[in-house]
Amino acid sequence: MLRDGERLQPLPRDFYLQETLTVARQLLNCLLVHASPEGLLVGRISETEAYTEGDPASHAYRGRTARNAVMFGPPGHAYIYFTYGMHHCMNLVTAQAGVAEAVLLRAAEPLEGLEPMAARRGLTVGNPGDTEPKARSRWGQALCGGPGRLCQAFGLDRTLDGIDVTVADRLWIAPPRYAAQDQAEVLATPRIGITRGTEQLWRFTLRGDLYTSRKGQSAL
DNA sequence: ATCTCGATAGTCT
């Protein structure tokens, strides 16, 4: 749970102007915040992937289209797209306008709004508020353990594509809650679900994190 | 625990 009155101020646009790989690492432990119709939804970002200019796995690799237009725009905006006929994925646009780079959010630890998240995921059995670590981890996986699940739990779709995440309006990113977070070791592994650019270790997680999309993968 | 497969529709060739 969130402490009462905990600050959820958005990260500034400069944050997204760092190198994209740096942003992808720095986003770990940051908070994803959605002021949804059903209330405030908050999650701790636990898994990211970087997509850069000249990267064959990037949607922007073959140039600008209607779908990927936001990637070519200014940093600090959300690129949210629809795929596989049923899922949405959310990215944060990095780099200056004209340079199409972004960071995919692949998983998060649900912190606030677990009931509405579970409802949106179509999960009604069990108790998502269970405080036991194992139960919390199971629910984290079920609710936000994957880019499609995360978007479904948070109620994110294409209507939010292009939204500015540097203002605390509807959707934004806030800094990590605990100052000592920098001590955690970042693991770099191959990106998931792509067929080109598989040699790049541009998927990032924190060692020991229980809330990633693939169970046990960060428990190395 | 790990795998294979089908669903489903938007995007691009």
Add this chain to the structure above:
DNA sequence: GACTATCGAGATC
């Protein structure tokens, strides 16, 4: 007409 930055069910070990 092929492909997809995914997910869940069902089979198998």
